[in-house]
Amino acid sequence: MEWLIGGIESLGVILVVLTLSALLLWVERKGSALVQNRVGANRASVLGIMPFNLGFMNTLMADPLKLFTKEDFVPANADRLGHALAPCIALFPAIVTFAAMPFGDSVSVAGRVINLQAVNLDVGLLYISALASMGVYGIVLAGWASNNRWALLGSIRGSAQMISYELAMGISLVSMILLYGTLDMQEMVRSQGKLLFGVLPAWGVFYQPVAFLILLTAGIAETKRVPFDLPECESELIAGYYTEYSGGKQACFMLSDFAEIVMVSGLVTTLFFGGWQVPYLDSNAGLSLPGMTPVALPGALITALQVGSFGVKVLFFCCLQILVRWTLPRFRYDQLMNLGWKKMMPIALLNMVATALVILLVEQGR
Amino acid sequence: MSDDKARESAGAQFRKAEATAADPLSEIMELQMGPSHPACHGTIKFHLRLDGENIIACETEVGYLHRGFEKMCEQGTWNQAIPYTDRLNYASPLINNFIFCEAVERLCGIEVPERASYMRVLLSECARISDHLTCLGMGATELGAFTVGFYMNEARELLYNMSARVTGARVTVSYGRVGGLARDVPDDFADMIRAAIKRTNEVLRDSEKLLERNRIFTDRMVGIGLMSQEQALSFGLTGPLLRATGIAYDVRKAAPYMVYDRMDFEVPVGTKGDNFDRFAVRFEEIKQSIRIVEQCLAQMPGGPVIADNAAYVLPPKKDVYGSIEGLMNHFKIIVEGIRVPAGEIYFSGEAANGELGFYLVSDGSGRPYRVRVRPPCFYGMSALETMVKGYMIPDLAAIFGMVNMIGGECDR
Amino acid sequence: MAINSADLAARVAAAVPSSGAECFVTPGDGAIEIAAAAVVDVVRFLRDDPDLALRLFLDVTAVDYQDSRGQIELIYVLRSMVSGERVLVKTRVDAAAPRVATISHLFAGANWAEREVYDMFGVHFEGHPNMRRILLYEEFQGHPLRKSYPYQKRQPLTPERDPIADPWPKKR
Numbered sequence: 001m002e003w004l005i006g007g008i009e010s011l012g013v014i015l016v017v018l019t020l021s022a023l024l025l026w027v028e029r030k031g032s033a034l035v036q037n038r039v040g041a042n043r044a045s046v047l048g049i050m051p052f053n054l055g056f057m058n059t060l061m062a063d064p065l066k067l068f069t070k071e072d073f074v075p076a077n078a079d080r081l082g083h084a085l086a087p088c089i090a091l092f093p094a095i096v097t098f099a100a101m102p103f104g105d106s107v108s109v110a111g112r113v114i115n116l117q118a119v120n121l122d123v124g125l126l127y128i129s130a131l132a133s134m135g136v137y138g139i140v141l142a143g144w145a146s147n148n149r150w151a152l153l154g155s156i157r158g159s160a161q162m163i164s165y166e167l168a169m170g171i172s173l174v175s176m177i178l179l180y181g182t183l184d185m186q187e188m189v190r191s192q193g194k195l196l197f198g199v200l201p202a203w204g205v206f207y208q209p210v211a212f213l214i215l216l217t218a219g220i221a222e223t224k225r226v227p228f229d230l231p232e233c234e235s236e237l238i239a240g241y242y243t244e245y246s247g248g249k250q251a252c253f254m255l256s257d258f259a260e261i262v263m264v265s266g267l268v269t270t271l272f273f274g275g276w277q278v279p280y281l282d283s284n285a286g287l288s289l290p291g292m293t294p295v296a297l298p299g300a301l302i303t304a305l306q307v308g309s310f311g312v313k314v315l316f317f318c319c320l321q322i323l324v325r326w327t328l329p330r331f332r333y334d335q336l337m338n339l340g341w342k343k344m345m346p347i348a349l350l351n352m353v354a355t356a357l358v359i360l361l362v363e364q365g366r
Numbered sequence: 367m368s369d370d371k372a373r374e375s376a377g378a379q380f381r382k383a384e385a386t387a388a389d390p391l392s393e394i395m396e397l398q399m400g401p402s403h404p405a406c407h408g409t410i411k412f413h414l415r416l417d418g419e420n421i422i423a424c425e426t427e428v429g430y431l432h433r434g435f436e437k438m439c440e441q442g443t444w445n446q447a448i449p450y451t452d453r454l455n456y457a458s459p460l461i462n463n464f465i466f467c468e469a470v471e472r473l474c475g476i477e478v479p480e481r482a483s484y485m486r487v488l489l490s491e492c493a494r495i496s497d498h499l500t501c502l503g504m505g506a507t508e509l510g511a512f513t514v515g516f517y518m519n520e521a522r523e524l525l526y527n528m529s530a531r532v533t534g535a536r537v538t539v540s541y542g543r544v545g546g547l548a549r550d551v552p553d554d555f556a557d558m559i560r561a562a563i564k565r566t567n568e569v570l571r572d573s574e575k576l577l578e579r580n581r582i583f584t585d586r587m588v589g590i591g592l593m594s595q596e597q598a599l600s601f602g603l604t605g606p607l608l609r610a611t612g613i614a615y616d617v618r619k620a621a622p623y624m625v626y627d628r629m630d631f632e633v634p635v636g637t638k639g640d641n642f643d644r645f646a647v648r649f650e651e652i653k654q655s656i657r658i659v660e661q662c663l664a665q666m667p668g669g670p671v672i673a674d675n676a677a678y679v680l681p682p683k684k685d686v687y688g689s690i691e692g693l694m695n696h697f698k699i700i701v702e703g704i705r706v707p708a709g710e711i712y713f714s715g716e717a718a719n720g721e722l723g724f725y726l727v728s729d730g731s732g733r734p735y736r737v738r739v740r741p742p743c744f745y746g747m748s749a750l751e752t753m754v755k756g757y758m759i760p761d762l763a764a765i766f767g768m769v770n771m772i773g774g775e776c777d778r
Numbered sequence: 779m780a781i782n783s784a785d786l787a788a789r790v791a792a793a794v795p796s797s798g799a800e801c802f803v804t805p806g807d808g809a810i811e812i813a814a815a816a817v818v819d820v821v822r823f824l825r826d827d828p829d830l831a832l833r834l835f836l837d838v839t840a841v842d843y844q845d846s847r848g849q850i851e852l853i854y855v856l857r858s859m860v861s862g863e864r865v866l867v868k869t870r871v872d873a874a875a876p877r878v879a880t881i882s883h884l885f886a887g888a889n890w891a892e893r894e895v896y897d898m899f900g901v902h903f904e905g906h907p908n909m910r911r912i913l914l915y916e917e918f919q920g921h922p923l924r925k926s927y928p929y930q931k932r933q934p935l936t937p938e939r940d941p942i943a944d945p946w947p948k949k950r
Contacts, residue, residue: 036516149397153419153759226510227582235405235508235763327576329583330510332760333419429913436898437922441929472805599859602835602887613859615834620862621806711805712855712866714836725853727841738839740855745835748890777913 009118013098020318021258022064028322035326063251070247075147078244082145087245087252090138093131094259100124101266102186104276104307105283107299116276116307117186124185125177128267129170132222135260136162139231139241142253146244154240157333158231162222164340169218171348172211175355176271179207189275193282199290201279205272210351212272214344219264220321221340223257227328230336265317269310276310394422401430405508405763409773410747412762419758424751428744428776435778439737443703444470447737449540454739455775456537458497458718460489460529462775463542468623469713469724470544474706476678482546482671483625488662489532489541490624491655492559495566496525497718497770498648498655505645505767506577509586514573521569524562531558544704545679546672556663563656570652587642591753591765594639601749604742605720606647607769611639617716624715628665629658641761644768678704703732719743719770741775781808781830781863793827794819802868809866817854817869818879824856824865825884832856832865835885838892840899842925844873850899852878871901880906898923 033040074083104116121127136159143155180188194202205212221228232240239245242253269275280289283302288294331339397414400406413425435454439447451466452459464486471478478486503518526536532551533539541548577583593603595611608615616633618626634650636643673679676695685692708730714723720742727736746769753769754762783801786808790799797816802809812820824832837855844850847870854867871878880903882889892903893912900921903909911918917936920927 032512036513037520038516149395229510230760233510233760235510236760238403326513328511329506329577329580329586331582332586332758334758335582335585429911429915432913434922437927437929597886599833600835600884600886602837602885602891604834604836608834615859615862620857621864709804710841712807712853712864714864721836723837723855725837725839725855736841738837738841740837740839744890744894745887748887752886 005112005114006118009116010099013101013103013118014095017095017098017259017262018255020262020314021255024258024261024318024322025063025254027319028325031319031322032326035323067251068248072247072249073244075244078147079145082141083244084249086138086142086145087249087256088138089141090135091252091256091259093134094256094263097128097131097263098266100127100185101263101270102189102275103310104303105190106186107303115186116303120186121184123183125173125183125188128185128263129166129173132169132260132263133162133166135222135256138256142245143241146241148244150238151241151243154231154237154243157237158224158241161224161228161230161336161340164337165218165221165228165344168214168340168344168348169222171345171352172208172214172218173271175208175211175348175352176204178352178355178359179204185270185275189270189277192274193277195280195290201274201277203272203274203277208272208351208355210347211355212268214348214351215271216264216268216317217344218340219268220324221336223260223264223321225257225261225321226325227330228336229325229330230333233330261318261321262314265314265321268317269313273313275313276306278305278309281305399759399762405766407771407773409777410771414759414762416759419760421754421757421759421762424754424762426747426751428747431773431777433778435739436737439734441733443732444544444706444734445699445704447734448542449538451542452538452540453774454741454778455497455717455719455722455743455772457500457772458490458493459537459539460493460533460541461497461715461717462722463539464490464624465713465715465717465722466724467542467544468715469711469726470706472713473709473711473726473728474544474678474704476545476673476675478546478673479670480625480667481669482673484662484666485547485551485671486542487624487626487629488559488659488666489529491658491662492525492528492562494718495652495655495659496522496529498652499525499566499569501718501767501770502573502645502648505764505770506573506583508763508767509583511577511583514576517569517572521562521566524558524565528555528558528562531555543672543679545675546670548672550671559659559663563659566652566656570649574649584642586760586764587645588640589638590641590757590761591644591768592638592640593749593753597749597752598639601752602745603720603749604745605716605718606644606651607720607746607749609633610636610643610647612637617714617721621714623713629661631655631658641764641768705730705732706734714740717742719746719772719775739775739778741778743769743771744776747771747776781858781861781865783808783810786810786830786865789827789830790820790823793823804866807864807866809868811868811870814852814869814871814878817852817867818881818884820867821854821856821881821884824867829860830865831858831860833859835887836864838881838888838895840895840901840923842873842899842923845925848873850876850901852895852901854881876901877904878902879904882906897921900924 030040074080099118100121102117106113106115139158140155143151177183180191182188192201192203196202196206200206224231232242242250245253281287281302285294286296286302395416397416398411399414400411401408409430411427413427414421415423435450438450448463448466451462454462499518499522503515507515529539530536532555533541593611595613598608598611604615612635614633614635619633631654634647634654636647680699681692681695686696706728708728710727712723712725714721721740722742723740725738726734729735750766750769753765757765783803787799787801787810790797790810790812794816797812797820799810799812799820802811824830834857836857839853841851841853849870850873852869852871855864857864869878876899878901880888880892882892889908890912892906893908893910895901896903896909897911897914898921915936918933
């Protein structure tokens with residue numbers, strides 16, 4: 001029975017993530033159009049009978065259909081196996097990271113306690129950071145297997161960039177681990193349910209604003225989007241590592257990009273913004289505003305609110321990343337490296353040491 | 367079959383070079399950038415030698431858009447060359463039109479009515495604004511700031527609509543005539559221009575906020591593609607590229623033509639001659655052009671827009687259909703072309719990219735003996751090889767964007 | 779100072795006696811005509827003379843007069859950074875074997891301009907570091923802006939070149 005529930009949850013998470021990734025493409029199209037005073041994608045209605053525009057149908061159905069039916073072009077002298085393997089390697093880790101992402105509290109259904117998290121890992125955070133760093137292999141392989149110098153340049157850029165920013169990301173994760181004292185994501189979220197000074201929800205961002213900024217920045221760098229889209233920037237490297245990709249394989253790369261956005265948003269939400277926690281809503285006691293007596297709510301409603309809150313927060317950070325992408329120009333390669341190694345790394349390190357010191361002092365003070 | 371062989375031999379060469387190279391890190395990578403590269407407009411190729419991403423040497427290959435403009439001009443009459451000039455700098459076709467007409471008029475020695483001169487200045491400045499908007503927008507887009515590009519496109523669109531209303535075409539305007547303009551402007555002309563200017567001002571304000579104090583943008587632009595004053599003069603750079611180095615040279619001030627001497631405007635200059643100065647100079651020039659446009663609208667005189675000169679100017683349609691002299695005049699000018707007196711002239715004006723010169727030689731027949739265009743961005747491109755040396759591939763895109771190479775003009 | 783053609787011709791003739799500088803008339807510009815052998819000296823004089831300071835390079839172009847005179851005329855255009863005026867320097871070379879010394883070491887912009895003149899007129903600039911076609915392709919036959927080149931002439935199609943095995947520009 002356990003494996004069945006786990007399987008259903010995993011399947012659900014994967015479906016939601018894939019759909020969300022495709023939907024994000026539409027959000028990006030419409031969002032960028034909104035930012036840029038344009039109309040954006042407007043050519044979709046079902047058989048012309050729907051009274052309103054169904055632009056997202058376009059990206060959900062027409063786009064994948066189009067991409068997967070296009071010719072899958074492999075350049076001469078390319079390494080065919082590597083060329084085919086690369087998009088899978090890029091997409092796989094981006095999706096499976098969600099297994100360890102808690103999207104709700106545990107609920108009891110028919111006497112059985114179900115944890116709303118596909119896999120309850122004790123080392124959830126480690127698992128996520130380990131898988132996130134897998135993504136770089138897909139890029140390196142794509143660039144190398146394509147037998148194209150632009151693709152090679154893109155993959156070199158990508159690997160250097162992702163490895164450098166993973167360091168800053170990892171160090172800021174360490175300070176979060178120190179703070180929560182656990183690697184279990186569900187535990188981290190639970191401990192954010194308390195209140196700070198009786199009013200403020202005890203979200204990680206209030207304890208660790210620096211780590212939040214670093215994680216978000218490094219996260220955007222991980223997803224390779226403007227201002228960090230150097231591995232694929234079209235005005236310099238044509239399309240970078242996926243220059244020689246078309247059809248379904250290219251769709252896989254695009255999908256993995258968007259899945260990574262969702263992943264970063266999920267990570268930021270879980271670590272810094274209380275995950276599925278709704279402020280002042282307790283899983284057992286119900287709504288308890290500060291200074292008022294708790295109002296009991298039905299359990300199903302609480303669960304729905306919590307899952308919904310996780311979704312809303314994740315969407316917010318997805319949109320934030322899209323907004324950043326349409327606002328900023330991109331870095332140059334060496335500037336990006338400088339930022340990563342000379343600025344973000346030391347700051348993250350200092351933050352970690354400071355966190356450790358404060359925790360030590362607090363522990364001793366007790 | 368032979369292709370396969372060639373590829374094999376290239377692969378063998380590569381492996382041999384790999385085996386003999388003592389230090390693999392010191393190996394120089396050769397890279398063909400363009401012509402089908404997103405930053406190259408399909409009209410240019412850079413032959414790069416790279417150390418990592420640093421450009422050791424760059425060889426530029428132009429000519430992908432060569433149409434034989436100068437040869438074509440020699441085949442038709444003088445007026446038939448006007449549509450060709452639209453296709454030189456297609457981001458600001460009106461300027462090319464008017465400077466060509468002005469050159470022919472000076473060779474013929476005919477006076478243009480005041481209203482036509484004012485109109486030429488006004489429309490030239492509108493074209494300059496749209497050209498700069500294109501250049502800045504595309505330059506920003508090449509740095510990844512798409513939004514600025516779209517904002518600028520939006521303002522440019524209004525100017526193109528105005529151009530379509532006045533001339534009947536957005537790009538291929540053919541609005542100038544020897545002796546004046548093809549026809550007078552419509553009544554709502556001033557309103558359209560004011561609306562376009564209003565939007566341009568808003569766009570400039572927004573873009574300034576988005577870019578001017580944006581650290582990423584300034585880091586990408588300041589100190590990139592440096593060019594000294596001496597180098598710039600030696601390369602024959604003009605326009606914003608020369609002014610960015612700090613030399614306040616503008617043909618509109620140095621040798622005023624049309625009615626530029628009656629206009630009150632400043633020549634913005636840069637200080638260092640880097641990419642940021644080029645950007646800032648163009649940005650400031652848009653504001654100055656707006657000033658000129660406003661002055662023109664305020665001072666615009668009435669009267670005809672084309673000279674009353676039967677030797678060079680087509681008679682009005684009323685005469686063509688109503689009198690035998692008019693019909694014959696029309697026939698002669700269309701079939702034989704206008705008889706530009708034998709002689710030669712070098713005339714230049716300030717186009718959006720720099721000094722656009724026309725060297726015209728007439729042998730007294732109805733056709734040009736020689737039409738030479740001095741395309742400003744051709745010389746900008748020749749300086750590019752020097753400008754990018756020592757910088758990186760991303761800078762090449764940025765520098766190339768600021769040189770504002772227009773294929774139609776560079777390759778003719 | 780205002781540049782007038784007669785004055786300019788006298789100055790150039792004094793500075794570079796071998797040039798045989800004469801003035802000619804073109805509306806609005808100072809214009810002189812010199813001997814082809816003296817091009818480099820005259821251009822250098824014009825550039826370095828502090829009064830004239832013709833430091834802005836504008837153009838090198840040509841006109842084909844081979845039918846009437848058997849000559850090709852070269853026109854060098856410079857602009858003064860003192861007065862903002864423009865000067866045209868004209869010289870003539872034999873159309874049958876047009877050769878003239880390059881000025882690309884004096885003005886960097888002349889590099890491409892001379893290549894274009896070579897491309898279009900077949901004038902060979904001696905001492906030019908890179909005397910190749912610029913707008914047209916390597917296999918193009920003839921020089922299209924010569925009057926003898928028929929307007930509607932078609933060129934044979936050239937076989938596709940493998941850019942890796944047979945790169946162009948050729949390695950020097």
